[in-house]
Amino acid sequence: MRTLILGGARSGKSALAERLARDTGHEVVYIATAQAHDAEMAARIAHHRASRPAHWQSVEEPLALAATLQSHARPGRCVLVDCLTLWLSNLLGSGDDARFVNERTALLQILPALPGQLLLVSNEVGLGVVPVGELTRRFVDEAGWLHQALAEQCERVLFVAAGLPLPLKGSLA
Numbered sequence: 425m426r427t428l429i430l431g432g433a434r435s436g437k438s439a440l441a442e443r444l445a446r447d448t449g450h451e452v453v454y455i456a457t458a459q460a461h462d463a464e465m466a467a468r469i470a471h472h473r474a475s476r477p478a479h480w481q482s483v484e485e486p487l488a489l490a491a492t493l494q495s496h497a498r499p500g501r502c503v504l505v506d507c508l509t510l511w512l513s514n515l516l517g518s519g520d521d522a523r524f525v526n527e528r529t530a531l532l533q534i535l536p537a538l539p540g541q542l543l544l545v546s547n548e549v550g551l552g553v554v555p556v557g558e559l560t561r562r563f564v565d566e567a568g569w570l571h572q573a574l575a576e577q578c579e580r581v582l583f584v585a586a587g588l589p590l591p592l593k594g595s596l597a
Contacts, residue, residue, distance in 0.1 A: 425541055425542070425579050425580060426535060426538070426541075426542045426544070426577060426578040426579055426580070427441075427444065427541075427542065427543050427544065427578060427579070427580040427581070427582065427594075428544045428546065428571070428574050428575055428578040428580070428581045428582070429441050429444075429543060429544065429545045429546070429581075429582045429584060429589075430546055430547070430548040430571060430581070430582070430583050430584070430592075431547070431548060431583060431584035431585060432547065432548060432551070432585065433547060435584045435585050435586065435587070436584045436585075436586070436587035436588070436589075437545050437546075437547075437582075437584040438506050438507070438545055439587070440582065440584055440587075440589050441504050441506060441543045441545045442476075442504065444543055445480075445502045445504045445541075445543055446477070448502045448541050450500055450501050450502040450540070450541060451481070451500065451501045451502070452477070452479075452480040452481070452501070452502045452503075452504060453480070453481045453482075453483060453496045453501060453502070453503045453504070454476055454480050454481065454482045454483070454504050454506070455483045455484075455485055455489070455492055455493070455496070455503060455504065455505045455506070456469070456472065456473075456482060456483070456484045456485075456506060457484075457485065457486050457489065457505065457506070457507060457508070457510045457511040457514065458472075458484075458486070458507075458510050459486045459510075459514060472506075481496075483496065486510070486511065486514040487511070487514055487515060487518070487523070487527060488527065489505065489511055489527065489530075489531055490527060490530035490531045490533070490534045491530070493505070493531070493534060493535075493538055493542070494534055494538070497538040497539055497540050497542065498539050498540050499539045499540050500540060501539075501540040501541070502540060502541040502542075502543065503538075503540060503541070503542050503543070504543040504545070505542070505543065505544050505545060506545040507545045507546055507547060508544055508545065508546035508567075508570065508574075509546050509547040509549065509567055512563065512566055512567055512570060513563065515527055515528070516559065516562065516563055516566065528566075528570065532573055532574075532577070535574070535577050535578075536577055544574060544578070546567070546570075546571060546574075547567070548571070548583065549563070549564050549567050549568075550564055550567065550568045575592070575593060578593065578594075579593070579594050580593060580594030580595070581593040581594065582596065
């Protein structure tokens with residue numbers, strides 16, 4: 425089963441994804457997409473690393489998500505990706521539009537064929553004001569289009585606000 429979990433910053437989406445991963449009873453692989461560009465982000469990453477169960481396998485991959493998913497997804501395993509908007513930021517910030525298009529296309533192509541359970545966490549950024557800058561507007565647009573494409577392919581889509589999950593597609597259980 426493929427599940428897309430959307431929500432705002434500090435909405436509880438990552439905590440929900442981690443609970444759902446634990447509840448599968450499967451081996452868990454946690455794919456983290458964050459990059460430590462400054463001390464504050466490095467501290468956040470360290471906190472997330474320390475809070476994960478020790479028996480979960482952690483993979484840090486900021487760009488090549490499709491290839492990483494393909495190498496880690498298998499029956500009897502749950503793969504949790506946190507988060508897609510950081511991955512999107514990494515790609516857009518790289519300045520390599522061809523790489524962005526290739527990585528996004530690869531993710532959408534590989535998703536239906538991936539075995540096992542998949543939990544995809546992403547920030548819903550389209551609920552606020554329209555950003556002023558060109559790159560920021562592109563980021564919001566690309567995130568929205570990515571979420572729509574993923575929601576079409578996922579069996580379950582959940583929206584989280586104030587720690588409360590709302591099923592948008594499929595059921596919570």
